[in-house]
Amino acid sequence: MFQYRQALVRIRQGDTDRDIARSRLMGRRKAAVFRALASAQGWLDANTALPTDAQIAASLAPARASPATVSTLVPYREAIERWLADGVSGVVIHGALQREHGYSGSYSSVYRFLRALGRSRLPEATVRLDFAPAEAAQVDFGAGPLLLDPASGRARRTWCFVMTLCFSRHQYVEFVFDQSVPTWLGCHRRAFEWFTAVPARVIIDNPKCAITRACSRDPVVQRAYAECAEGYGFKIDPCPPADPQKKGMVESGVKYVKRNFLPTRTFRDLPDLNAQARQWVLQLAGYRDDGTTHEAPLARFEREWPLMRPLPAIAPDLGVWSLVGVHRDGHVQFQHSLNSVPFRFIGQRLWLRATDTSVAIHADHQLIAQHLRAQHRGTRRTVRQHLPPDAQACFLRDRHWCASQAEQIGPACVQLIRTLLADRIVERLRAAQGVIRLATQFDAVRLEAACRRALDHGSPYFRTVKTLLAHHPELLSASNCAASTNPYLQQARFARPARSLFVQPPEGESP
DSSP states (O other), X not given: OHHHHHHHHHHHTTOOHHHHHHTTSSOHHHHHHHHHHHHHHTOOOTTSXXXXXXXXXXXXXXXXXXXXXXXXXXXXXXXHHHHHXXXXXXXXXXXXXXXXXXXXXXXXXXXXXXXXXHHHSOOOOOOOOOOOTTSOEEEEEEEEEXXXXXXXXXXEEEEEEEXXXXXXXXXXXXXXXXXXXXXXXXXXXXXXXXXXXXXXXXXXXXXXXXXXXXXXXXXXXXXXXXXXXXXXXXEEEEOOXXXXXXXXXXXXXXHHXXXXXXXXXXXXXXXXXXXXXXXXXXXXXXXXXXXXXXXXXXXXXXXXXXXXXXXXXXXXXXXXXXXXXXXXXXXXXXXXXXXXXXXXXXXXXXXXXXXXXXXXEEETTEXXXXXXXXXXXXOEEOOGGGXXXXXXXXXXXXXXXXXXXXXXXXXXHHHHHHHHHXXXXXXXXXXXXXXXXXXXXXXXXXXXXXXXXXXXXXXXXXHHHHHHHHHOSGGGSHHHHTSOSOTTTTXXXXXXXXXXXXXXXXXXXXX
């Protein structure tokens, strides 16, 4: 209304329509129309007060005629409003009305109806979030440059981790190759060490490395990240899903890094990239004139740092939790390595916590196994006490066990066991174990005599000893044990025995 009020003042001073047009307030025709309106309203009298802007606007507003017709889209208003709220375009809405409701009107009708709905809706407003010193920090990832990965020898995409303090806008920037849970936790630890303090709250998005189930009211936090927050003493504040505006400071911080740090720079490798990023933050980004605060971030950080939480005296042991299943062999898999658990947990789901140096397995909040963390793929760590009793006994009955048990039986048994284990063609450990196991069925004197007789006949085999013990007890009595080793003294030299004491070795074996 300013130009109309100035034009009215000039008219009351005697200026012509041409003079008003020359002053660029309005054209001659518009000035003539306004002169007639002012005359009709009695505003040209110099002795009367000038009308207010509201009075001028009311006299200029044309009378609105009531609509002559009602839109044919009124019956579909709810559906149209729902589609409009979901961001569906007018062309798609027109097609959906034709397809689902048999609407025969034109797209122009839909367009006019959508414009009327837009005028009736309240405008969208943006509210700026303000934070007190040391109150919060915001965290986000952004895409970084391609760099050579030493592990794979190929170029990989890097990711820029940025933590921005909401009050001072001071940043921590680090480039990594992945967004895994260990990387996420490690970046937090190095960020807090960079600030040498901890904010009261950390505002994040909903990445899988931090939030296992995104929800605006009841989010589920990753177990490892919850331990990190407990150890450092900060609260986790995830944004509602699909609402990144609530952490706009770090969003702008990521863009600032990508637009002001990455261009015109070259990097040899990941350590060189991070070294340049730290130097850039301290020498350039920390002294810039922030567009919102109009102060240097490092200057505001000097006022914010004394109010932040100090670092814990002992750094928390950040571990990664994983839900793992126990295989049939009594092992669980973590990052291509296998670790044993007690065999009674086979088929169950257990919680595994891995740190930089160890792997711990828990069942019902109880520690059941702990191993050193493997540094190479395919490593298998087995604790013998985790195996079933039969398997433990099997592994204990090795060559040394057989030799020690044979010494308790007698010299003949020792010689027979050594003969079995000295075979260069066939592994006869099971045969030696079988001979020692016969001591549980027969007394040691008889077993010693059977081993001696088997050696005398040149048949040092398990089957020979077992046959002698089972079918010839009269030849292995205590009185014969000390007799001469000559097998022909107890009978005629050329007499044929009722049953031969010589037992043929198994097929394929030499006597």
